[in-house]
Amino acid sequence: xxxxxxxxxxGKQLQTVRQxxxxxxxxxxxxxxxxxxxxxKHNEEVAADAAQLKQLNDIVxxxxxxxxxxxxxxxPHRVAAPFYARYTAxxxxxxxxxxxxxxxxxxxRSDIAITIFLSDPQTYEGxxxxxxxxxxxxxxxxxxxxxxxxxxxxxxxxAPVTRGERLVAVTWVQSLVRDPGKRELLYELNLxxxxxxxxxxxxEETSRVNGAYVNLVRMWAEL
Numbered sequence: 001x002x003x004x005x006x007x008x009x010x011g012k013q014l015q016t017v018r019q020x021x022x023x024x025x026x027x028x029x030x031x032x033x034x035x036x037x038x039x040x041k042h043n044e045e046v047a048a049d050a051a052q053l054k055q056l057n058d059i060v061x062x063x064x065x066x067x068x069x070x071x072x073x074x075x076p077h078r079v080a081a082p083f084y085a086r087y088t089a090x091x092x093x094x095x096x097x098x099x100x101x102x103x104x105x106x107x108x109r110s111d112i113a114i115t116i117f118l119s120d121p122q123t124y125e126g127x128x129x130x131x132x133x134x135x136x137x138x139x140x141x142x143x144x145x146x147x148x149x150x151x152x153x154x155x156x157x158x159a160p161v162t163r164g165e166r167l168v169a170v171t172w173v174q175s176l177v178r179d180p181g182k183r184e185l186l187y188e189l190n191l192x193x194x195x196x197x198x199x200x201x202x203x204e205e206t207s208r209v210n211g212a213y214v215n216l217v218r219m220w221a222e223l
Contacts, residue, residue, distance in 0.1 A: 001073070001150070001151070001187065002133065002138060002140075002148060002150045003069065003148070003149040004069075004142070004146065004147070004148055004149075005064075005067055005069045005070050005146065005147040006069070006146050007145055007146065008060075008064055008067055008070075008146065009059070009060065009063055009116070009118075009145040010145065011145070013059050013063065013145075014144050016055075017118055018167070020052040020055055021056070021167060024050045024084070025047045026044040026047065026086055027044065027045060027046075027047045028044065028045075029041050029042070029043040029083075029085060032083060036097075037093075037096045039094070040093060040094025040096055041093050041094075041096070042090075042091045042092055043085050043086060043087050043091050043092075043158075044086045044087075044088075044091075045083050045084060045085050045086070046083070053081075056084060056169075057081055057082065060169050061079070061081065061082065061171070064079075064116065064147070070114075070147075070149070072191075073149055073183070074112050074114075074149060074173045074175055074183075075176040075177050075186065075221075076174070076175060077174045077175060077176045077222075077223070078106075078108040078173070078174040079171060079173045080103065080108060080171050080173070081171070082116070082171035083171075084118075084167070084168075084169050085167070085170060086165060086166070086167055087124075087127055087161045087165070087167075088161060088165050089161055089163065089164075090160055090162075091160065091161055092126070092127075092157070092158050092160035092161065093158035094157050095132075095155055095156070095157045096156070096157065097152075097153060097154070097155055098110050098113055098152040098153075098172065100152075100153075102172060108172070108174040109178070110152040110172040110173075110174070111151070111153075111173060111174055111175040111178055111180070112150070112151060112152055112172065112173040112175055113149070113150055113151070113152040113154075113156075113170065113171075113172055114147055114149045114150075114171050114172070114173065115147060115148050115168050115169075116147040116168060116170075116171075117141075117143065117145070117146055117147065118144055118145075118167035118169060119144055119164070119165060119166050119167045119168075120143070120144045121141050121142070121144070123164045123165070124165055124166045125162045125163040126160050126161045126162040126163070126166075127158060127159060127166035128141045128159045129141070129148065129156065129157075130156060130157050130158070131150055131154050131156040132155040133154070152172055176217070176220075176222060177217070177220045177221060178222060186216060186217060189212070192209060193210055193213045196210070
């Protein structure tokens with residue numbers, strides 16, 4: 001499931017994030033890449049010891065984890081601190097699949113990848129996130145502050161930037177529900193469930209749909 005998460009960050013928050021990134025030290029992105037990804041990864045990332053990281057994470061992750069679309073779509077169990085990546089002219093990231101298990105400290109399974117766009121799309125050319133799906137390739141370039149959530153098992157790449165600067169935050173989630181097909185079913189079912197709970201809270205159908213959703217999560221969740 002490719003799921004758009006609109007307005008994770010508002011304009012004021014984006015301005016603060018960009019100011020922090022403008023003064024943050026960046027290092028070669030290959031330093032955080034696995035063996036396969038090192039061959040195709042050409043970007044820069046905020047250094048792991050940068051003083052700006054705590055404030056960046058407070059803003060970016062604080063807003064992401066409070067977002068209802070994220071919570072309902074990801075059903076998160078563990079979420080990683082993000083990498084803040086910069087792509088300038090000629091930088092890109094070739095086809096790759098994310099490492100299945102990540103984390104320098106507590107390890108987590110990377111079920112879901114999330115890219116939060118921090119640059120206005122009109123300020124750079126190229127830099128599309130291209131995800132291979134069963135329906136073909138999807139080119140994704142979103143408004144600043146929006147995010148895209150997709151299975152980390154998907155083959156994907158970042159097209160080379162030809163002008164300007166592309167800034168993104170990228171994080172990964174270990175979901176309570178490992179299987180992406182099951183997560184998609186639960187997300188769609190929950191949309192109907194929430195609408196029924198809002199509009200027909202006393203209806204028998206609402207009780208049935210609510211019970212089905214809750215018990216499917218119980219059946220499929222891994223802790």
